[in-house]
Amino acid sequence: MAEPIVEAHREGAAAPSQIQRGSGLELRSLTKLFSGHHGERVVAVDDVNLTIDHGEYVVLLGPSGCGKTTTLRMIGGHEEPSSGEMILDGESLLGLPPEKRPTTTVFQHFALFPHKNVLDNVEFGPKMHGVGKEARRRKAEEALEMVGLTEFADRKPAALSGGQQQRVALARVLVMEPKALLLDEPLGDLDRLLRLRMRVELRNLQRQLGLMFIHVTHDQEEALSVADRIVVMHEGRIAQVGDPLTISTRPENEIVARFMGDNNIFRGNVVAREGDRLVIDAGRLKVAARAPAGFEPGSEAAASVRAAGLRVDQERGSGDGINELECEVEFVEYLGDLVKLHLRLDENVFVAKVPGDEYAMLRGREGSTVRISWQEADVQLLRP
Amino acid sequence: MSSSSGRREPAPALAGAGGAPPEGPAGGAEAAGRRSRLGRVADAPGLRRILWLLPGSAWLIFFLLAPVLFIILVSFWTRTISGFDEVWTLDNYRALFDSNVYWSQLWSSFWHSLVVVAASLVLGFPVAYFLAISVTSLRNQIALFIIALAPFWTSYLIRAVAWVPMMGREGALNTILQKLRLIDQPLDILLFSDFAVTLAMLQLYILFMVAPIFFMLAQIDRSSLEAARDLGANSFQSFREVILPQSMPGIVIGSIFVFVLTMGEFGTVRIIGGGQVSSVGTIVSNQVVSVQFPQAAASAVFLVLAMMVGVFLLLRVSNLREEL
Amino acid sequence: MTRGRWTKRILAAYFVVFLLFLYGPMLVMAVLSFQGPQGGISFPMRGVSLHWWEALVNGPRADTIRETAGRSLRLGLLSGAIVAVLALTLSMGYRRRFRGDNGLFYLIMLALMTPGILLSLGTALYWQFLEEPTSLWRTAIGTHVVWGLPFGFLVMVAVWNRYSNAVEEASRDLGAGAIRTFREVTLPLIWTGLLGAFLFGFTLSWNDYDRTALLAGGENTLPLQIFALTIGSVIRPDLYALGTATTLVSLIAVGIFLVVAALILRRRRAAPATVDEEFGILESEVVQAER
Numbered sequence: 001m002a003e004p005i006v007e008a009h010r011e012g013a014a015a016p017s018q019i020q021r022g023s024g025l026e027l028r029s030l031t032k033l034f035s036g037h038h039g040e041r042v043v044a045v046d047d048v049n050l051t052i053d054h055g056e057y058v059v060l061l062g063p064s065g066c067g068k069t070t071t072l073r074m075i076g077g078h079e080e081p082s083s084g085e086m087i088l089d090g091e092s093l094l095g096l097p098p099e100k101r102p103t104t105t106v107f108q109h110f111a112l113f114p115h116k117n118v119l120d121n122v123e124f125g126p127k128m129h130g131v132g133k134e135a136r137r138r139k140a141e142e143a144l145e146m147v148g149l150t151e152f153a154d155r156k157p158a159a160l161s162g163g164q165q166q167r168v169a170l171a172r173v174l175v176m177e178p179k180a181l182l183l184d185e186p187l188g189d190l191d192r193l194l195r196l197r198m199r200v201e202l203r204n205l206q207r208q209l210g211l212m213f214i215h216v217t218h219d220q221e222e223a224l225s226v227a228d229r230i231v232v233m234h235e236g237r238i239a240q241v242g243d244p245l246t247i248s249t250r251p252e253n254e255i256v257a258r259f260m261g262d263n264n265i266f267r268g269n270v271v272a273r274e275g276d277r278l279v280i281d282a283g284r285l286k287v288a289a290r291a292p293a294g295f296e297p298g299s300e301a302a303a304s305v306r307a308a309g310l311r312v313d314q315e316r317g318s319g320d321g322i323n324e325l326e327c328e329v330e331f332v333e334y335l336g337d338l339v340k341l342h343l344r345l346d347e348n349v350f351v352a353k354v355p356g357d358e359y360a361m362l363r364g365r366e367g368s369t370v371r372i373s374w375q376e377a378d379v380q381l382l383r384p
Numbered sequence: 385m386s387s388s389s390g391r392r393e394p395a396p397a398l399a400g401a402g403g404a405p406p407e408g409p410a411g412g413a414e415a416a417g418r419r420s421r422l423g424r425v426a427d428a429p430g431l432r433r434i435l436w437l438l439p440g441s442a443w444l445i446f447f448l449l450a451p452v453l454f455i456i457l458v459s460f461w462t463r464t465i466s467g468f469d470e471v472w473t474l475d476n477y478r479a480l481f482d483s484n485v486y487w488s489q490l491w492s493s494f495w496h497s498l499v500v501v502a503a504s505l506v507l508g509f510p511v512a513y514f515l516a517i518s519v520t521s522l523r524n525q526i527a528l529f530i531i532a533l534a535p536f537w538t539s540y541l542i543r544a545v546a547w548v549p550m551m552g553r554e555g556a557l558n559t560i561l562q563k564l565r566l567i568d569q570p571l572d573i574l575l576f577s578d579f580a581v582t583l584a585m586l587q588l589y590i591l592f593m594v595a596p597i598f599f600m601l602a603q604i605d606r607s608s609l610e611a612a613r614d615l616g617a618n619s620f621q622s623f624r625e626v627i628l629p630q631s632m633p634g635i636v637i638g639s640i641f642v643f644v645l646t647m648g649e650f651g652t653v654r655i656i657g658g659g660q661v662s663s664v665g666t667i668v669s670n671q672v673v674s675v676q677f678p679q680a681a682a683s684a685v686f687l688v689l690a691m692m693v694g695v696f697l698l699l700r701v702s703n704l705r706e707e708l
Numbered sequence: 709m710t711r712g713r714w715t716k717r718i719l720a721a722y723f724v725v726f727l728l729f730l731y732g733p734m735l736v737m738a739v740l741s742f743q744g745p746q747g748g749i750s751f752p753m754r755g756v757s758l759h760w761w762e763a764l765v766n767g768p769r770a771d772t773i774r775e776t777a778g779r780s781l782r783l784g785l786l787s788g789a790i791v792a793v794l795a796l797t798l799s800m801g802y803r804r805r806f807r808g809d810n811g812l813f814y815l816i817m818l819a820l821m822t823p824g825i826l827l828s829l830g831t832a833l834y835w836q837f838l839e840e841p842t843s844l845w846r847t848a849i850g851t852h853v854v855w856g857l858p859f860g861f862l863v864m865v866a867v868w869n870r871y872s873n874a875v876e877e878a879s880r881d882l883g884a885g886a887i888r889t890f891r892e893v894t895l896p897l898i899w900t901g902l903l904g905a906f907l908f909g910f911t912l913s914w915n916d917y918d919r920t921a922l923l924a925g926g927e928n929t930l931p932l933q934i935f936a937l938t939i940g941s942v943i944r945p946d947l948y949a950l951g952t953a954t955t956l957v958s959l960i961a962v963g964i965f966l967v968v969a970a971l972i973l974r975r976r977r978a979a980p981a982t983v984d985e986e987f988g989i990l991e992s993e994v995v996q997a998e999r
Contacts, residue, residue: 077880077881078877078880078881097880097885098880098881099880099881099883099884099885103881104882105877105878105881107874107877107878108874109872111874111875111878112875112878113875113878113879113893114875114897124879124882124884124892125882128879128882128884128888129883172878173881176882430806433801433804436797436798436800436801437797437798437801437812438797439793439797439798440794440795440797440798440801440816440861441798441815443794443853443854444815444816444819444857445815446850447831447850447851447853448815448818448819448822448827448854449815451827451829451830451834452818452822452826452827452830454830454833454834454837455826455829455830455833458833507726510722510723511722514716514719514720514723515723518716518719518720523970527970528723530962530966531727532723532727532730534959534962535730535734537907537908537911537912537915537958537959537962538734538911538915538954538955538958538959539915539916539917539934539951539954539955539958540915540917541917541931541934541935542733542737542915542934542951542954542955543733543734544733545737545934545938545943546734546737546948546951547733548750549736549737549740549749549751549948550732550736555736555750555751556736556751559751587729587730587733590730619715641820641821645821648821648822648823649823680829681833684826684829684830687823687826696814
């Protein structure tokens with residue numbers, strides 16, 4: 001079932017590209033099996049269904065081994081699926097070798113041709129497609145200008161920094177005018193400062209070109225920063241699909257809640273139910289949440305609250321010990337714009353994120369007890 | 385919301401490259417640019433690999449395996465005046481087992497080979513260490529390594545010929561030693577003795593010990609040495625705890641190489657030549673072997689067995705491919 | 709770290725002694741080849757002259773020597789070429805694990821370990837059994853390649869180890885089929901390994917005695933002739949001249965490889981960009997698109 005396109009036409013988007021707009025990419029029941037080291041069957045990608053529209057920036061997010069890279073490689077033609085279907089603009093991609101697919105890939109370690117200079121690297125694709133000397137030089141120079149590397153045209157990759165190499169890798173694929181651009185951990189090899197800058201540039205680039213970008217990463221922050229839609233994957237399956245806001249504030253299950261980081265997860269039994277509100281007894285504390293049908297009293301349930309939803313010494317809870325707790329401060333981590341409080345109650349650990357200005361009053365309070373509370377609206381019930 | 389369906393078993397696996405496309409909007413192999421059936425077969429990694437391996441394997445089977453197997457075959461045949469007859473017999477082996485000369489020569493070869501291995505280890509390790517660890521620039525490492533290796537690419541025959549003017553009574557070494565007044569009389573043992581032969585072997589094969597150790601040492605992370613120093617280890621301790629263990633695979637591989645090669649050399653000379661000759665070349669030129677094919681073959685078989693055991697050990701004790 | 713520096717000096721001195729040990733005989737022989745006309749095959753030197761070199765080039769045996777040298781050269785070049793090709797194909801098969809890869813590796817290593825004389829003996833017998841004559845170009849070339857192959861193979865395996873498969877995927881991704889990828893991307897990156905394999909094949913064949921001895925079928929190679937000279941007739945210093953000359957050919961081959969490798973290493977390693985350049989670019993512009 002197709003997901004309605006999340007608003008791609010944000011403020012300032014450039015005119016749509018000249019690429020023919022087809023119906024987009026559809027993955028149906030995509031599965032990939034490998035045989036492991038001891039001959040056992042490894043399911044790398046398990047029955048994945050996904051639709052991506054032209055102009056969307058989709059991020060496949062998950063820990064290593066979750067299948068995101070394998071999925072990307074199957075779309076790009078560097079792996080063949082064991083079963084399932086991939087359809088791009090109405091045509092099946094199965095059996096099509098990578099050189100015949102209208103997709104191009106930016107590889108994790110850039111995979112630049114070390115024996116060719118920058119210009120030759122960028123001209124490579126058009127050369128393989130029979131584009132004439134003049135035309136391909138022109139295209140290559142345009143692409144290099146787009147990424148700001150015009151004066152590096154005759155350098156060899158070894159003489160470039162990491163960020164520059166990444167730009168060459170980008171220019172090399174952009175010159176191909178693909179229907180979809182696949183990026184395999186494109187920022188992985190860059191150091192932190194560079195990563196932060198480059199992801200903004202990637203996003204801008206995508207908006208201006210109006211191309212379908214499929215970007216694989218394990219970095220939650222990166223995903224939130226660039227994506228129109230995030231596909232969280234785990235053990236070969238999709239755990240949740242949604243726009244960044246939804247994924248980070250309304251995780252649907254424990255996998256997503258844990259992976260997005262800094263979510264506090266409470267587990268216990270349902271003790272009360274009124275209408276669409278239920279209360280979970282998680283041992284030393286109680287949590288209230290909105291819930292649809294199901295979850296009758298006595299059943300097990302889990303809920304997640306974002307660290308940023310937790311407040312110190314403020315009466316946010318519902319009273320009667322619901323949506324609040326008293327715990328010990330283990331560590332006060334000052335991060336400039338915010339303060340991360342590491343809290344402990346018996347053997348449970350919690351994390352709260354409060355604005356940086358509160359540091360003055362929190363400093364040095366390790367070992368003391370604080371009262372933590374949160375709004376019911378921030379409690380997200382998790383599906384099992 | 386798109387998501388994966390529940391926990392069903394996925395469709396039956398078509399593991400490996402190329403699954404058959406299901407019936408879909410663009411099924412069939414005729415769509416533009418799709419891999420043809422032949423193309424898909426040629427893409428199957430298994431078949432491609434066999435094609436790659438075929439020429440080299442065929443050559444080795446025909447020019448290596450076949451002759452060796454044939455020697456084994458001949459060892460079971462009978463000798464005639466002009467060669468051998470295809471009459472099966474165990475006589476050759478019986479003669480071998482009865483021959484004291486054979487066993488003593490075998491033992492002597494074995495023993496001398498061990499000596500060469502030990503000597504090459506002691507004398508070769510410092511060279512590998514120097515090249516891999518003391519020399520820091522990669523370019524210099526490679527250059528010096530190739531310079532050290534270059535004699536391997538020259539003819540050992542020539543080097544053997546040159547041995548005489550170097551080590552003989554009036555040879556260079558003796559002359560120098562006498563001039564320096566370190567000795568009064570020229571040393572005979574430099575040329576005609578077991579010591580001389582061992583020295584010659586050493587010169588021939590020490591590079592087979594240096595190279596593997598060099599490769600292993602070159603892979604050691606310098607920062608682990610610095611860490612050891614940081615934690616209080618002195619030079620000797622860092623050597624023993626950090627360098628030596630990591631060079632061990634190289635030592636093992638080198639030892640096995642040197643042992644098998646020298647055993648082969650000694651064995652061929654002493655066993656096949658019956659202890660009467662001093663070099664491989666003489667055997668051939670004397671046609672010693674030609675007239676006694678089956679016996680020679682039988683003794684060769686044992687030698688070959690020793691080789692095979694050596695190679696087997698090589699693969700067992702250290703996974704050579706992973707070290708590369 | 710003076711201790712470190714002393715260690716290095718001692719080891720360096722040891723290395724020099726080691727080189728003398730290895731190169732010693734050849735150096736002695738080279739020196740003696742310039743022996744005076746009255747001199748013998750051992751020290752002392754009675755004068756210095758080119759007499760023996762002249763004897764080599766103009767003497768009674770000069771013609772045969774020239775002929776055999778030519779033969780050895782052709783055989784060596786052919787052997788080197790075959791070793792390079794077979795080392796390439798075999799190592800291509802080894803880029804991923806497969807069933808039986810240990811067994812084949814065993815066979816390749818066996819080629820290294822089998823004593824040469826055994827191999828030529830077995831081959832001679834085997835071909836005699838097949839009632840085929842032995843000859844340089846049929847049997848000797850076979851064993852020469854067998855000898856060179858494991859070395860060439862190991863060189864290529866080391867090359868593949870440092871090679872990244874991703875560039876091949878990138879090439880396919882950009883539209884190059886398998887053959888074009890091999891030509892445009894793979895070959896330029898591995899050709900030094902092929903050169904190394906060729907050199908192994910050439911030098912090992914050029915210098916080989918054991919594996920040629922029974923298989924030459926009447927046509928001599930240089931090593932065979934040299935050996936005949938050492939035991940057949942009286943040894944004179946012109947033999948040293950010959951030996952020195954043959955060794956020089958081997959060393960020149962190695963030298964070529966060294967030079968080529970040095971050139972490659974220097975070309976690849978230009979100075980990397982400075983940090984300023986990096987951030988300069990990022991500061992000054994936002995990615996533009998004229999679309």
